[in-house]
Amino acid sequence: MTLRTKFLIFIISIALLSGGASIFFSKRGVHSILVGEVAKRGILKTTGLPGEIASAFEEEDEDLLLAFLQEAMERTEALYAVALDERGRVLAHTNVVEKGKVYQDRATQEALRSEQPGYRELQTAGQTVVDVSFPVWSVQTASTEEEFLLFGGKELKETTRLGTLRLGLSMAEMMETEKRITLQLAWILAVTGLIAFGISLVSMKKVLRRVRILVEGTEKIGRGEYGAMVQAFSNDELGVLARSFNQMSEGLDRAHTHLEKEVKLRTQELESVIYTISHDLKSPVVSMQGMASILMEDYAGQLDEKGKHYLQRVIENANYMEQMIMDLLTLSRVGAQKGSEPVEVRSVVERILDIHQxxxxxxxxxxxxxxxFPRLLFDRAQITELFQNLITNAAKFMGDQPCPRIEIGGRESGEWVELYVKDNGIGIDPEYHDRIFGVFQRLKDVEVEGTGVGLSIVKKIVDLAHGTIWIESRKGEGTTFFIRFPKAEEA
Structure with missing residues (x-):
């Protein structure tokens, strides 16, 4: 899963969660406000009614109470109205079957205890209503001149709770209003969410573009392009990371340049030593070959079979040493290219095959x-040396293959040229894949002619051309050598 996909999933999840939570809590808030408004409207429309109905409560006159209840229903458009005494007994109800019942539910008990008008949302007869309750008090006032003077006028002398008046206010209109507000809120949140999502996408693209630049920089470093720089767009965390990357790249470039110089110096010293040793050994080995050959030709009749055997071994070992010295000299000269030129690889391969026909x-x-075959800009002598070693190496390791076969080919793309040499011989165990390019490295369980230097020469030619070489092989399944060179433009 890409980082872009993860970002999108994260943003969409956050948008859905925040949008859903906003709608949920907003709906609850709107509902609570509307319930309160319905209750307040009911209370305002019945202002003064509890005082007017007090006498009816005192007398428990059902007809008078019903008249007041009917008036309250008309004022408030309530679904029901009920008069309760101080114990919760129904004194009068717009639904006459409720007369005489004693309500002991939680809403009734809270209404009986409250000394102020209150409201509560209830479910009744399958409908949701706002149940508004009003305490009803009896009021005794100053009735004599002495009481009037004592209380400073017609003020309360004593109050007694007579009961409670309850109204069930319809929520149908409020529910419609709530639906409209919720729908509008949902549209507002949807539009706002889309705008926020668009802004997030734009911001995400900018961030990912900068991340992609950093990734491309690391890929360049991975390909060996030390010193590759990336642009630091800002002073935020990604900008700091980009500048740190550039510092790291500069450090790697300096270290790599220093190491290349050291390696080049040591390689030159080693090649010089190899060349000197090989050159100095060549003369005595040639002399040894010559004298041994003369002995074999002129004095063979004077030697017994054991002497001939020993002399033959001297000649064979001298020939082997001469070949090894020539290979080492070739290896030491690989770096001294004469210059690149357009090379028809097919003609080089055909020339080698003619020699070994x-x-x-x-x-x-x-x-x-x-x-x-691809056309290659390369040193002709070295590309010849490369194919010479790969083809002869394939021929050496055929084993007992009844139908030995060697296939040679290549292809090219916009940036590189790939060549390969494939055989159906004995194959190479994967544990030897990295070791076979070393000097004097040979397969231990195979006895074939050669000095073990050929593949080292191939590897050095490829490395100096900034190419890559690898093999695909398993024991008993043949071997394929792949070589890839960067494509060079002809002058």
Missing amino acids: ERFAKKGIEIIIQPT
């Missing part, structure tokens, strides 16, 4: 050359 025919090796 009799050898391959003797072993019954079938040679397959792909019809199309």
Whole structure:
């Protein structure tokens, strides 16, 4: 899953959660406000009614109470009205079947205890109503001149709770209002969410673009392009990271340049030593070969079979040493390129096959050359040396293959040229894949001619051309050597 996808999932999840939570809590808030408004409207429309109905409560006159209840219903458009005494007994109800019942539910008990008008949302007869309650008090006033003077006028002398008046106010209109407000709120949140989502997408694209630049920078470093820089757009965390990356890249470039110089110096010293040793050894080895050959030709009749055997071994070992010295000299000269030129790889391969035609025919090796070959800008001598070693190496390790075959081909793309040499020989165990390019490295369980330097020469040629070489092989399944060079433009 890409970082972009993760960001989108995160943003959408946050938007859905926050939008859903906003609608939920906003709806609850709107509902609470509207319930309060319905209750307040009912209380305002019945102002003074509890005082007017007090005498009816005192006398428990059902007809008079019903008249007041009916008036209250008309004022407030209530669904029901009920008069309760101080114990919760129904004195009068617009639904006459409720007369005489004693209500002991929680809403009734709270209404009986409250000394102020209150309201509560209830479910009754399948409808949601706002149940508004009013305490009803009896009022005794100053009735004599002495009481009037004592209380300073016609003020309360004593109050007694007579009961409670309850009205069930319809919420139908309020519910419609709530639906409209909720729908409008949902539209507002949706539009706001889309705008926020669009802004988030734009911001995310900017952030991801900067992250992508950093990723491309790390890929360049991974390809060995030390010193690659990325642009630091701002002073935020990504800007700090970009500047840190540039500092790291500069440090790697300096370290790599220093190491390359050190390696080049040590390689030159090593090549010089190899060249000197090989050159100095060549003369005595050639002399040894010559004298041993003369002994074998002129004095063979004076030697017994054991002497001939020893002399033959001297000649064979001298030949082996000469070949090794020549290979080491070739290895030491690989770095001294004469210059690149356009090379038709197919013609180079055909020339090598002509030289070894009799050898391959003797072993019954079938040679397959792909019809199309890439054109390469390279040192002709070194590309010849490369294919010479790969092709002869394939021929050496055929084993007992009844139908030996070597296939040679290549292809090119916009940035690189790929070549390969494939055989169906004995194959190479994966544990040896990285070791076979070392000097004098040979497969331990295989006895074939050679000095173990050929693949080292190939590897050095490829490395100096900034190419890559790898193999695909398993024991008993043949081997394919792949070589990839960066494509160079012809001058």
